[in-house]
Amino acid sequence: MSLSPTARELKAAQTCANLSKAAITLFREHGIERVTIDDICAHCGVTKGAFYHHFPSKDHIITYAVNHEMDEYINERFCPQPQRPVCEQLLALQTLSFSYFRQIGKAMTRYSYEGQIRSLIELKRPERAYVSYLSQIVSQGVEKKQFRTQLDLENCYMMNIILYTGFLFKWASVPQEQDSLYQWDKILEELITSLFASPSGTP
Numbered sequence: 001m002s003l004s005p006t007a008r009e010l011k012a013a014q015t016c017a018n019l020s021k022a023a024i025t026l027f028r029e030h031g032i033e034r035v036t037i038d039d040i041c042a043h044c045g046v047t048k049g050a051f052y053h054h055f056p057s058k059d060h061i062i063t064y065a066v067n068h069e070m071d072e073y074i075n076e077r078f079c080p081q082p083q084r085p086v087c088e089q090l091l092a093l094q095t096l097s098f099s100y101f102r103q104i105g106k107a108m109t110r111y112s113y114e115g116q117i118r119s120l121i122e123l124k125r126p127e128r129a130y131v132s133y134l135s136q137i138v139s140q141g142v143e144k145k146q147f148r149t150q151l152d153l154e155n156c157y158m159m160n161i162i163l164y165t166g167f168l169f170k171w172a173s174v175p176q177e178q179d180s181l182y183q184w185d186k187i188l189e190e191l192i193t194s195l196f197a198s199p200s201g202t203p
Helices: 007-030 037-044 048-054 058-077 086-104 106-119 129-143 153-173 176-181 184-193
Strands: none
Touching: 007 037, 007 048, 007 058, 037 048, 037 058, 058 086, 058 106, 058 129, 086 106, 086 129, 086 153, 086 184, 106 153, 129 153, 153 184
16 A cells, blocks of 8 residues: 555645645735635635635635644744753744744734634644644653653643643734733743743753
8 A cells, every 4th residue: 555645635735735825925915804715716726616625714724824834934944953951942943933923923823813713723733844843842841751740742732732822822912012011032931941840841
């Protein structure tokens, strides 16, 4: 049995990627509220039937497009260093992810999470770069007992997602003009450090 993707699977993946890139481009140029599914289809030359075959709703394309682009951003910039303390690895990954959300802005960040909540979209897919890197780091931390908690791997992963998502929600809900009141990078660092038994993340 071959584990290589079929021609049909490759074509489907390419269609998803094309729709994602079209959506991100249009969202940035015109704002998410103004862009319709028809606009996205016209931009990349696919039918609405093809769109709905891959994405059940606009919520799905927003969430997929933002997270697909974030995965590309992380893949291009993140260098796994398993020899470093787990705390440092986790901080490096989440700081890089946060730099991506800062780049796309608070409005698009809010829309992506609102869509995820409204449509119950599952983002924990093993092929995603962010999920893969986070899973490896959390697994290493659990195995070496570096986290303060005694939770198992699945629950420790969820704890990390909840902490980071809560941080992003709060950041995205603070008006831009009030950003100077908060040390967001330091807050993120303190939140991550608090997960570990010692500041360095070592036993």
